[in-house]
Amino acid sequence: MLHSDVRKTAGLLGAVFAAAAIAFVFAVAERPAVDASPVDAAPTFERDCARCHAADELRATLRGAPDRTELALEWLERLRSHGSSDERADLALVKWLAGEP
Amino acid sequence: MRAVLTLGAYALLVLAPLFAAALADPVTGSRQWNVELSAATGLLAVGVLALEFALVARLKPVNAPFGSDGLMLFHREMGIAGLVLVGVHVATSADPAAVLGLHGGAALRAGALAGAALLAIVLLSLARKRMQVRYERWLLGHRLLAAVLLPTMLFHAVGAGEYAKSSAVRALLLVHGAIVALVALDYRVRRPLAEQRRPWTVTGAHAERGGVHCVTLRPDGHDGLRFAPGQFVWLRTSPRWWSPQEHPISIASSSERQEIELAIAARGDWSKRCAQELQPGARVWLDGPYGAFSPDRVPAERFLFIGGGSGIAPLRSMLLSMKDRGDARPIVLVHAARDREHETFRDELRALTEKLDLQIVSVHEECDRADSCEIGRVTRELLERHLHEKIARTHAFVCGPPPLLSQMERTLLSLGFRSDQVHTERFDMV
Numbered sequence: 001m002l003h004s005d006v007r008k009t010a011g012l013l014g015a016v017f018a019a020a021a022i023a024f025v026f027a028v029a030e031r032p033a034v035d036a037s038p039v040d041a042a043p044t045f046e047r048d049c050a051r052c053h054a055a056d057e058l059r060a061t062l063r064g065a066p067d068r069t070e071l072a073l074e075w076l077e078r079l080r081s082h083g084s085s086d087e088r089a090d091l092a093l094v095k096w097l098a099g100e101p
Numbered sequence: 102m103r104a105v106l107t108l109g110a111y112a113l114l115v116l117a118p119l120f121a122a123a124l125a126d127p128v129t130g131s132r133q134w135n136v137e138l139s140a141a142t143g144l145l146a147v148g149v150l151a152l153e154f155a156l157v158a159r160l161k162p163v164n165a166p167f168g169s170d171g172l173m174l175f176h177r178e179m180g181i182a183g184l185v186l187v188g189v190h191v192a193t194s195a196d197p198a199a200v201l202g203l204h205g206g207a208a209l210r211a212g213a214l215a216g217a218a219l220l221a222i223v224l225l226s227l228a229r230k231r232m233q234v235r236y237e238r239w240l241l242g243h244r245l246l247a248a249v250l251l252p253t254m255l256f257h258a259v260g261a262g263e264y265a266k267s268s269a270v271r272a273l274l275l276v277h278g279a280i281v282a283l284v285a286l287d288y289r290v291r292r293p294l295a296e297q298r299r300p301w302t303v304t305g306a307h308a309e310r311g312g313v314h315c316v317t318l319r320p321d322g323h324d325g326l327r328f329a330p331g332q333f334v335w336l337r338t339s340p341r342w343w344s345p346q347e348h349p350i351s352i353a354s355s356s357e358r359q360e361i362e363l364a365i366a367a368r369g370d371w372s373k374r375c376a377q378e379l380q381p382g383a384r385v386w387l388d389g390p391y392g393a394f395s396p397d398r399v400p401a402e403r404f405l406f407i408g409g410g411s412g413i414a415p416l417r418s419m420l421l422s423m424k425d426r427g428d429a430r431p432i433v434l435v436h437a438a439r440d441r442e443h444e445t446f447r448d449e450l451r452a453l454t455e456k457l458d459l460q461i462v463s464v465h466e467e468c469d470r471a472d473s474c475e476i477g478r479v480t481r482e483l484l485e486r487h488l489h490e491k492i493a494r495t496h497a498f499v500c501g502p503p504p505l506l507s508q509m510e511r512t513l514l515s516l517g518f519r520s521d522q523v524h525t526e527r528f529d530m531v
Contacts, residue, residue, distance in 0.1 A: 001171035005171075010182065013108070014182045017186070025134050
């Protein structure tokens with residue numbers, strides 16, 4: 001391969017990589033950032049659940065269950081089909097009720 | 102076609118982590134454009150720099166479409182591109198001081214070390230000839246710095262990159278790491294060990310015109326190697342398989358014979374020592390053949406060979422192979438040398454005019470009256486006078502010092518040769 005052709009090829013690839021980097025910036029900058037801020041479970045429970053459920057009762061049931069993990073997963077599944085679409089909030093609620101940090 | 106596919110695979114491997122990052126998108130928090138550009142250039146730099154090693158690790162499928170000297174130049178150009186990407190990565194990062202290793206964790210410090218190693222590699226390579234650093238010393242430094250660069254770069258990319266939190270991106274970065282490790286194992290261990298089991302014995306040695314030392318080698322307990330005329334081998338004279346002392350040497354003999362002849366231009370320290378040491382009975386080891394500089398690869402009806410100084414060696418291999426094969430295609434050989442005494446293989450090549458459809462044009466800087474030669478340098482006007490009319494079916498093979506090659510590339514293209522009809526091989530590959 002002629003050296004002039006090698007230089008042209010390297011230049012072309014450099015341009016492709018530069019264009020890819022710029023396209024990447026535009027592609028990701030347009031999307032909203034994933035919200036990773038912690039969910040405060042207590043006010044969420046107060047707002048969404050307290051009308052029908054008592055937190056202390058649920059806590060006692062969950063913490064007194066022989067298989068706590070299985071019950072927590074069951075509740076998590078129930079919460080998912082309970083009209084809430086925020087999985088992070090569901091998980092935070094179950095953890096809060098189970099007394100996990 | 103093979104070249105396009107290889108380049109496509111190369112581009113895809115470099116771009117893959119960036120594509121994966123765009124799709125996986127594990128980044129949390131606010132997105133500043135400069136930080137995203139830093140991430141993008143960082144991911145691209147990892148791909149470019151990890152594959153640098155594969156370009157020069159003598160992988161035959163990679164070598165075949167481009168030729169070794171073309172790949173070496175591509176390696177050099179992409180190394181500079183990698184440095185530019187790293188520069189943009191540092192300059193646009195959220196905290197350039199952290200990227201420079203002034204504070205931050207182990208992954209950031211690893212990145213700073215990788216950046217420093219890369220800068221040193223590029224600067225030393227660009228300045229090697231100007232600083233007159235010996236090739237062996239430079240190569241050792243180049244390899245040591247690369248051995249620092251590659252693991253620290255990958256550690257930095259996996260440990261410090263926000264996008265590396267995505268398992269797809271991490272997996273692709275590890276693929277780059279695995280490519281480097283496998284290629285290194287093949288290049289530095291498997292092949293030298295295989296080569297060690299296939300020694301060659303020097304059966305003849307003589308000095309040629311133009312300071313060329315010609316050695317004849319016979320395979321020692323194995324069936325030798327099959328090569329195409331015009332190819333070269335890496336010659337190792339040390340019995341230590343791990344020795345970094347290897348040099349590319351043109352094969353000057355016919356591809357139709359089992360014994361091979363190497364033409365060593367006794368110019369540098371190593372080649373001068375070689376000329377003394379490589380006497381009958383000595384043992385050497387060869388890695389090869391390599392190179393895409395061969396008439397066997399092209400559908401030519403006629404040839405123009407241009408050789409400068411000892412660059413005649415691969416052209417001699419082509420001519421002797423054509424003689425042994427009974428190839429009747431017409432050839433014009435333009436042989437440039439300082440004077441008659443520097444015209445390597447002069448008498449032997451002239452004798453070939455009786456066996457081949459060969460016309461030899463000797464071009465000397467200083468010309469005796471008794472010599473039938475052109476005076477001066479190889480110019481467009483000189484080529485026009487001696488060229489066959491049918492340029493469209495002619496393939497040109499040019500080998501010699503870099504100034505001659507650069508000039509001939511331009512001249513032949515201006516004469517109407519297409520770039521796929523012009524084939525070059527440079528001496529200063531390393």
